[in-house]
Amino acid sequence: MKRPSWKDPRLLVGVLLVLASVAGVISLVGSADRTTEVYAARDAIAVGEALTQDNVVRAKVRLGDTEQHYFTVEGGLPEGAVAVQRIGKDQLVPRESLGTADALDRKPVAVTVEQVLPNQAVAGTRVDVWVALPDTKNGYNEPKLLLPNAEIAQVTSGSTALGSSRSTVLMVLVSDSQMPALLGAQANQAKIAVVWNPGGAAS
Known part of the structure; x- marks a missing residue:
């Protein structure tokens, strides 16, 4: 058996294969590490x-x-x-x-509630907004679901005009089709209640 020389085609092919493999690995690592x-x-x-x-x-x-x-x-x-x-x-x-x-299909509207909301009712979560309109006997009609699964955009603390009790102001996202009903309820001094919707989509 003869000792292989540098001119042996098999040796040259082997060296080329090794170089190609190293170059491929370097290229792969470089592309994976690109930020x-x-x-x-x-x-x-x-x-x-x-x-x-x-x-x-x-x-x-x-x-x-x-x-x-x-x-x-x-x-x-x-x-x-x-x-x-x-x-x-x-x-x-x-x-x-x-x-x-x-292009906005929802706009933030302030809704003031006197009730205590759960800690989970934060920006990005969903709530159901219920309203009870005044009746003719100085009372209120049965509450109706006005805004199901409305997204909260912002939550801030407020207070009554005399500062005797605390309230919560929610900025809820309302579509144009829902806007007249909500603004009408607010204009007619309706009682508004907000219920956290744990099944609503969060973002």
């Missing part, structure tokens, strides 16, 4: 809130094939964009969550 700089919410961004450099932060993430669904820092934020869906704190800003103000 993209995108935007994330600094704090929770409510529906209708404009997106600016003040309420977002930059985040380097590996998105792979999903990069097209997010706004990259390189591309920048679209001018005049508002949130059409709630974006949670530290959540990446997806393209589907942004739109224009005139």
Whole structure:
């Protein structure tokens, strides 16, 4: 048997295969480690809130094939964009969550309630809004479900005019078709009750 020389075709083929394998591994690792700089919410961004450099932060993430669904820092934020869906704190800003103000199909309306709400009733969760209209005997009619599964945009504490009792102000998202009924109930001094809906979609 002869000792193989550097001119042996089999040895050259083996060396080429090893080099090709190493190059492939380096390329694969490099592509897997590629990060993209995108935007994330600094704090929770409510529906209708404009997106600016003040309420977002930059985040380097590996998105792979999903990069097209997010706004990259390189591309920048679209001018005049508002949130059409709630974006949670530290959540990446997806393209589907942004739109224009005139494209909003739900608008925040303040609803004041005197009842104590459960701790789970926070922004992004759902509630059922019930109203009882005044009757002709200085009382109220039977409550009716006016806004089923309405999303809470914001929760703040309030007080009565005399400051003797506490109240809660909910900003709930209302569609244009539901708006007249809610505004009419408020104008007619209806009693409004809000019930947390644990089966509602959370965002």
